[in-house]
Amino acid sequence: MANLSETIIHQAIQGDKIAFAKVYQHYRTPALKFSIALLKDTEEAENMVHDVFIKIWDKRSLINPDLNFSSYLFTCLRNMIFDYLKQLEKSQLLRQRYMERMERATEEDQEAIEIRSRVLQAAINALSEKRKLILLLNVEGGKSYQEIAESLRISKNTVKNQLVKAKQLLRERVDLAG
CATH class of the missing domain: 1.10.1740.10 (RNA polymerase sigma factor, region 2, helix turn helix motif)
Structure with a gap:
């Protein structure tokens, strides 16, 4: 160079x-x-x-x-x-801990999980329409930041920022209810 x-x-x-x-x-x-x-x-x-x-x-x-x-x-x-990478590692560790807890879940825990799931769905429904759409395209649709940005005609950075904010709000609401 x-x-x-x-x-x-x-x-x-x-x-x-x-x-x-x-x-x-x-x-x-x-x-x-x-x-x-x-x-x-x-x-x-x-x-x-x-x-x-x-x-x-x-x-x-x-x-x-x-x-x-x-x-x-x-x-x-x-x-x-x-x-x-540190943040990714932390995220993977949290995901791993969650999966371990799920494996140990009993029938009693299943009810708590269902409640948490309803709280999560309510939190998703409380997001702004744009933020909810971006989240669903990414999580359920498996779309990349670039694909979402192109389909919604917004910048990839906007997609990234909206996803970060959506996930942060969901985490806060689910943690408060849990």
């Missing part, structure tokens, strides 16, 4: 969108390869690269232009991926 001129990086950091587009084009492929190597998931790697560039653009005024931009980019990307 040939070095990008420091002038272009300086211009991008100062808010020049055309220069930033050049920085993005220059680093996108190596950043994507790096992300795929760590995540083993092309779609999520693309999301991470996209998100890290948005974050860099938003925080460009805090970037020291005298430091190595490439190191900065890959450090940000690595940290973002590690945070994601």
